[in-house]
Amino acid sequence: MLADRPYMRRDNTSRNWSITIAILVFNVLIFFLQYGNGRNSQNWVLEYGALSAEGLKRGYVWQLLTFQFLHAGLPHLVLNSIGLYFFGRALEGMLGKRDFIRLYLFSGILGGMLQALLGMVWTRFAGPMVGASAGICGLIAAFSMLAPDSQIYVWMVVPIRARYFLPIMSGLTALLMVTSTESHVAHAAHLGGILGGVVYLKWVLGTARPLFDWARLRRKAPRRELVKAISSKPSFWRRESAKPSDSPQSADFISVEVDPILDKISAQGIQSLTDRERRILEAARAKMSKH
Numbered sequence: 118m119l120a121d122r123p124y125m126r127r128d129n130t131s132r133n134w135s136i137t138i139a140i141l142v143f144n145v146l147i148f149f150l151q152y153g154n155g156r157n158s159q160n161w162v163l164e165y166g167a168l169s170a171e172g173l174k175r176g177y178v179w180q181l182l183t184f185q186f187l188h189a190g191l192p193h194l195v196l197n198s199i200g201l202y203f204f205g206r207a208l209e210g211m212l213g214k215r216d217f218i219r220l221y222l223f224s225g226i227l228g229g230m231l232q233a234l235l236g237m238v239w240t241r242f243a244g245p246m247v248g249a250s251a252g253i254c255g256l257i258a259a260f261s262m263l264a265p266d267s268q269i270y271v272w273m274v275v276p277i278r279a280r281y282f283l284p285i286m287s288g289l290t291a292l293l294m295v296t297s298t299e300s301h302v303a304h305a306a307h308l309g310g311i312l313g314g315v316v317y318l319k320w321v322l323g324t325a326r327p328l329f330d331w332a333r334l335r336r337k338a339p340r341r342e343l344v345k346a347i348s349s350k351p352s353f354w355r356r357e358s359a360k361p362s363d364s365p366q367s368a369d370f371i372s373v374e375v376d377p378i379l380d381k382i383s384a385q386g387i388q389s390l391t392d393r394e395r396r397i398l399e400a401a402r403a404k405m406s407k408h
Contacts, residue, residue: 137205167245170236185225187247204256210387224255224313231309251310258314280328
């Protein structure tokens with residue numbers, strides 16, 4: 118149904134303020150708090166805010182949330198901010214602010230839990246963990262499932278379609294989690310973040326699209342059939358065919374005008390719409406609200 122599409126919900130089109138920008142600003146403020154008083158502030162923030170298996174054993178459960186807003190230096194903050202900005206802005210328009218922030222925090226928490234649980238078994242996963250990477254991995258997974266035909270630019274240079282990027286990223290992350298001996302990169306948290314994005318989108322929102330349409334790939338092209346040519350001359354006995362209704366509630370209007378716009382949002386994001394396309398969506402939404 119048209120009303121079931123997430124793009125047609127009223128709260129998804131609000132452009133008054135951006136929660137993605139709010140998170141970025143908050144991260145910068147926390148960064149100055151973390152490093153503002155030298156070694157003293159760093160040690161205190163890491164002890165109580167960074168996520169670790171030891172901290173969870175002490176009952177510091179808030180670390181599952183606070184670690185997502187801390188960073189290990191300026192380059193770490195800048196790289197995470199770039200990923201959060203591009204994927205966050207796109208998903209905020211697709212899902213709305215409330216579902217976006219829930220997806221982001223849920224992915225970060227799930228990624229942190231996976232890293233911490235493994236840290237209770239293997240010491241190379243047990244170190245203190247900071248950063249927004251787990252939540253951002255969840256955003257990437259959700260974006261790839263909502264807009265699988267979109268292009269993702271690796272290192273801002275190499276274009277890869279989202280439907281291929283997600284399985285490649287997941288496989289490499291799982292491989293590095295098993296084989297890498299570097300303890301300063303939380304590969305388990307990244308994998309948990311990816312799983313968080315998939316789980317939230319598929320089982321909480323139920324809006325995930327399949328990355329690959331296997332049925333269409335297996336389906337053979339239909340055979341061409343001969344069609345009868347219809348005379349364009351007017352006939353006295355022929356009744357004039359009814360013109361398709363322009364009502365936003367009619368099936369013709371939805372299939373001809375609204376559905377292509379929704380497909381465009383799915384592929385490119387709601388920010389890609391023109392003013393005319395936005396007016397058509399508003400007209401359809403207003404009509405549905407009266408029925």
